[in-house]
Each structure stands twice: as C-alpha cells, then as structure tokens.
Amino acid sequence: MESSRNRIVILDTSVLISIFEKKIDIRDEISAEIGKAELLVPRSVLRELGKLYSLSKGSKRRLAKAAIDYIDSIGFKIIESEDEENVDKDLIMLAKKFDAAVATLDKELINKLRKEGIEIITWKNKRFKLV
Numbered sequence: 391m392e393s394s395r396n397r398i399v400i401l402d403t404s405v406l407i408s409i410f411e412k413k414i415d416i417r418d419e420i421s422a423e424i425g426k427a428e429l430l431v432p433r434s435v436l437r438e439l440g441k442l443y444s445l446s447k448g449s450k451r452r453l454a455k456a457a458i459d460y461i462d463s464i465g466f467k468i469i470e471s472e473d474e475e476n477v478d479k480d481l482i483m484l485a486k487k488f489d490a491a492v493a494t495l496d497k498e499l500i501n502k503l504r505k506e507g508i509e510i511i512t513w514k515n516k517r518f519k520l521v
Contacts, residue, residue: 402494406457434471
C-alpha cells in the first residue's frame with residue numbers, strides 16, 4: 391500500500407553545481423526537507439551544463455563536468471523541455487505542468503518562481519529548505 395505520492399522536484403543548474411561546491415547529497419537533503427521526492431532534470435538544464443563545460447575554464451568547467459557525470463551515475467529522470475532556449479522559462483513551465491517544486495540557488499529565478507506561485511527549495515542556513 392502506497393502511503394502518499396512522491397513530490398516532484400525539478401533541479402536547476404545552480405543546484406546541480408552546488409552539490410559539488412557544498413559537498414552534499416541532494417537526494418538526502420531534499421528528502422529530509424519534504425519527504426520522498428522524484429528529482430527531475432530538464433534537457434535545458436543538461437544543455438546549460440554542457441555549455442558551461444564547453445565554454446568555461448577552471449573550476450566552473452570541472453563543476454559542470456562533475457554535475458553531468460553525477461546526473462548520469464545517479465540516473466535522475468531526464469524530462470523534455472518546454473522551452474529549449476530560456477532555461478528559467480522552461481523551469482517555470484515544467485513546474486506548472488508537473489505541479490512540482492523547483493530547487494535552485496538562482497536569486498533571479500527564485501523571484502520569478504515566487505511571482506508564479508511555484509514552490510522553491512533553496513540553500514538556507516546551511517541546508518536545503520522549502521521556502
């Protein structure tokens with residue numbers, strides 16, 4: 391018997407990179423905050439990470455590569471994008487489509503999500519919190 395459906399959380403580029411900057415397990419962090427959750431990664435985020443890897447140097451490049459490898463190794467569900475060109479707009483559209491929260495550290499995106507009434511998970515007080 392299933393007690394309740396999993397919540398859905400869409401991961402932004404900034405969160406995927408922060409996993410390696412902060413040395414955290416995103417699955418444990420989100421689970422501790424909201425319970426069981428299905429973590430989704432849009433193709434637009436994968437493309438953005440690919441661009442960071444291709445066009446950046448030094449630590450940004452390493453972090454982008456680590457995030458890409460992590461997505462592959464964990465087997466996060468990859469979802470098709472609604473807007474290929476604008477990642478923020480894509481995240482908003484997908485959050486509405488899947489009735490999902492968005493995990494991000496991007497302050498500009500957080501403001502956009504708030505205006506749209508979308509739940510946000512962000513880094514606050516040394517852990518991820520639903521805000």
